[in-house]
Amino acid sequence: MEYQALAERALAGNLLTTEDGLAVLQAPPEDLHPLLHAAFRVRRATFGTRVQFHVLMNAKSGLCPEDCGYCSQSSVSTADIERYPLRSTAEMLDAARKAHQAGAHRFCLVISARGATDRELDGIAEAVRAIKAEVPVEVCCSLGLLPLEKAERLKAAGVDRLNHNLNTSERYYSAICSTHSYHDRVATVQAAQGARLATCSGVLAGMGETDHDLIDVARALGALRVDSVPVNFLNPMAGTPLADVRDLTPWRCLKILCLFRFMLPKTEIRVAGGREVNLRSLQPLALYPGNSLFIGGYLTSPGQSAAEALRMVQDLGFEVGEPIAMARS
Numbered sequence: 001m002e003y004q005a006l007a008e009r010a011l012a013g014n015l016l017t018t019e020d021g022l023a024v025l026q027a028p029p030e031d032l033h034p035l036l037h038a039a040f041r042v043r044r045a046t047f048g049t050r051v052q053f054h055v056l057m058n059a060k061s062g063l064c065p066e067d068c069g070y071c072s073q074s075s076v077s078t079a080d081i082e083r084y085p086l087r088s089t090a091e092m093l094d095a096a097r098k099a100h101q102a103g104a105h106r107f108c109l110v111i112s113a114r115g116a117t118d119r120e121l122d123g124i125a126e127a128v129r130a131i132k133a134e135v136p137v138e139v140c141c142s143l144g145l146l147p148l149e150k151a152e153r154l155k156a157a158g159v160d161r162l163n164h165n166l167n168t169s170e171r172y173y174s175a176i177c178s179t180h181s182y183h184d185r186v187a188t189v190q191a192a193q194g195a196r197l198a199t200c201s202g203v204l205a206g207m208g209e210t211d212h213d214l215i216d217v218a219r220a221l222g223a224l225r226v227d228s229v230p231v232n233f234l235n236p237m238a239g240t241p242l243a244d245v246r247d248l249t250p251w252r253c254l255k256i257l258c259l260f261r262f263m264l265p266k267t268e269i270r271v272a273g274g275r276e277v278n279l280r281s282l283q284p285l286a287l288y289p290g291n292s293l294f295i296g297g298y299l300t301s302p303g304q305s306a307a308e309a310l311r312m313v314q315d316l317g318f319e320v321g322e323p324i325a326m327a328r329s
C-alpha cells in the first residue's frame with residue numbers, strides 16, 4: 001500500500017474510499033513505520049507537534065437507566081463503581097481548578113444519564129458560570145441526549161463544546177444498546193450545532209464491530225463536521241455485558257487512529273479512553289496520528305497521570321498546547 005498517496009489525498013481534501021480504509025485497517029505489522037509516517041504528515045499539517053490535554057470529571061456516577069453494553073454505569077452493569085448524584089458547584093469548580101493546574105486545555109463535565117433533567121441542567125449551568133468566571137479552561141459537557149432548547153441553555157451558560165459519541169456505525173448500534181438509537185445520538189450532535197456549540201463526537205473501538213463499521217462511523221463523523229473525535233478503545237470492565245471481549249491489540253489501535261486521521265484530516269483526534277490498557281508500550285506512537293489526550297483517568301477507571309503524559313509528550317519532542325491554527329476549510 002502506498003500510504004503517502006493516502007496522505008496526499010487526505011491533505012487535498014479527498015475522502016478515502018472504503019478500499020483505502022480497509023487497506024489501512026488490514027496493514028501488516030511491517031508497515032508500521034510508513035503508515036505512521038503518512039498519518040503524521042496529515043496530523044502535522046494542521047496540528048504541528050502540539051498535544052492538547054483534556055481532563056474528565058464524572059459529575060454524576062453510576063445512575064443511568066440506559067443499557068449500553070460497554071458502560072460500567074449502565075442499568076445492566078454490576079460493576080463495582082461509585083454511585084452518586086450530581087456534584088455540587090463547589091466540587092465542579094475545584095475539579096476545574098485542578099485540571100487547569102495539571103495543564104489541561106479543556107475540562108469536561110460528564111454525567112451518567114439518558115439526558116440531564118432540568119434541575120441537573122441548572123446545576124451544570126451554575127457550575128459552568130463559576131468555572132468560566134475564574135478558570136481559564138475551555139468547558140465541554142457530556143450530558144446524554146439533549147434537545148436544542150437545553151443545548152441553548154448550555155451555550156448561554158458559557159459551555160464551549162458538547163460531547164456525544166456515536167460510538168459505532170448505524171448498522172452495529174443496536175448490538176451495543178437497545179434503549180436509544182444511533183439516530184438519537186446524531187440528533188443530539190445536531191442540536192448542539194444548532195445551538196452554536198462546538199461538537200465532540202467519537203467512537204469506541206473493540207466492541208465486536210467490523211472494519212466496515214469503523215470506516216462507516218468515521219465517514220458519518222466527517223459528514224457531521226464535528227470539531228473533535230475521541231477514539232476510545234474498549235477497556236472491558238467486570239460486571240458489564242462486554243466484560244469478556246478482547247478484540248484489540250496495540251497495532252490494531254494504531255491502525256484505527258491512522259484511519260481516523262486520514263478520514264478526518266483537520267479534525268482533533270483524541271487518543272481517548274482505554275489507551276493505557278490497549279496501546280500499552282506503543283502509547284507514544286499514538287501521538288503521530290492523534291493530537292490530544294485525556295489525562296488523569298476516565299469516568300470509572302484510572303489512567304495516566306498528568307506528569308507521565310507530559311513526560312511522554314516531551315520524550316517525543318512534541319509540545320503540550322493548543323494547535324497554532326485549527327482552521328477548517
Ligand code: SF4
Pocket residue numbers: 064065066067068071072073074075111112113114144
Ligand atoms: S447513556 Fe452514557 S452513562 Fe448511560 S449507559 Fe450509555 S454510555 Fe453509560
